[in-house]
Amino acid sequence: MVVVRTDPDRSAGHRGLSLMLVEKPSDDGHAFDYRQSESDGGGRLAGKAIPTIGYRGMHSFDLSFDGLFVPDSHVIGGRAGLGKGFYFTMAGMMGGRMQTAGRASGVMRAALRAALRYTADRKVFGAPLLDCPLTLAKLARMGARYAACQRLAYAVARTLDAGGGRMEASLVKLLACRSAEWVTREALQLHGGMGYAEETPVSRYFVDARVLSIFEGAEETLALKVIARSLLEQALADAAPSAAAAAMAAH
Ligand SMILES: Cc1cc2nc3c(=O)[nH]c(=O)nc-3n(C[C@H](O)[C@H](O)[C@H](O)COP(=O)(O)OP(=O)(O)OC[C@H]3O[C@@H](n4cnc5c(N)ncnc54)[C@H](O)[C@@H]3O)c2cc1C
Numbered sequence: 001m002v003v004v005r006t007d008p009d010r011s012a013g014h015r016g017l018s019l020m021l022v023e024k025p026s027d028d029g030h031a032f033d034y035r036q037s038e039s040d041g042g043g044r045l046a047g048k049a050i051p052t053i054g055y056r057g058m059h060s061f062d063l064s065f066d067g068l069f070v071p072d073s074h075v076i077g078g079r080a081g082l083g084k085g086f087y088f089t090m091a092g093m094m095g096g097r098m099q100t101a102g103r104a105s106g107v108m109r110a111a112l113r114a115a116l117r118y119t120a121d122r123k124v125f126g127a128p129l130l131d132c133p134l135t136l137a138k139l140a141r142m143g144a145r146y147a148a149c150q151r152l153a154y155a156v157a158r159t160l161d162a163g164g165g166r167m168e169a170s171l172v173k174l175l176a177c178r179s180a181e182w183v184t185r186e187a188l189q190l191h192g193g194m195g196y197a198e199e200t201p202v203s204r205y206f207v208d209a210r211v212l213s214i215f216e217g218a219e220e221t222l223a224l225k226v227i228a229r230s231l232l233e234q235a236l237a238d239a240a241p242s243a244a245a246a247a248m249a250a251h
Helices: 010-016 085-091 093-121 133-161 166-190 192-196 201-211 219-239 241-250
Strands: 002-005 017-020 031-035 044-049 061-066
Touching: 002 085, 010 017, 017 085, 085 093, 093 133, 093 166, 093 201, 133 166, 166 192, 166 201, 166 219, 192 201
Parallel strands: none
Antiparallel strands: 002 017, 031 044, 044 061
């Protein structure tokens, strides 16, 4: 799915973007070079995976398009979809935020389980790490954070299904992703030196969690543009409904 400028008048800004489906043969590699046959348009689409510190199961690619022909039928929404690319992308954002909150909860659960297993097995000075009160306290805090984020994500998903929850989707995304960084960090810490070795899955959880606060809405953008703004609107509306609209317009 590619967002493309279809209106050459750049002053149209985001209203000049459309969304289209660009097909290419599937490829398992870290680089590809697809050339269309002459009868299909003779264009080229090349891609190269961008090396990253984590998330290596799902690479991001640098793409280069050269005269690639895409038929009209691949424009999402057909003729009526021209200029709607930005709006279609925005419409998909709520789902993206929820599934990222879900991914954050999943990586927290995996990290917590790994930490529980490791601290039960690992003996230091003859006793399992799990016997240390500090280990138990860490595990309890990690478990509480995971449980809160996971349950909040389900509750917000139900609110979205019922037609609301736009701000809450951003809120749970922000909270769960930041929590995943902390929970995976604590799990790695409980593994000691082994946690820093790539052979232990917890090292991967730690670097995988780091990207969650960046994509599907960067943490700062969600905080500033969605959450704080919405909380302010709500507070103003609660205080004086008639003044709220004027204050938000001035803001
Ligand atoms: C692994 C990976 C996969 C991705 N996959 C996709 C994908 O499939 N599709 C896609 O479209 N995109 C994808 N992205 C892009 C991703 O959505 C962007 O990287 C993300 O939205 C942040 O935008 P940016 O990188 O341009 O950062 P910038 O906008 O340059 O922001 C840099 C920093 O400044 C902060 N910032 C920005 N504006 C403000 C402000 N007004 N006030 C305070 N702070 C601010 C940001 O929060 C961030 O911390 C992917 C990124 C990564 C890393």
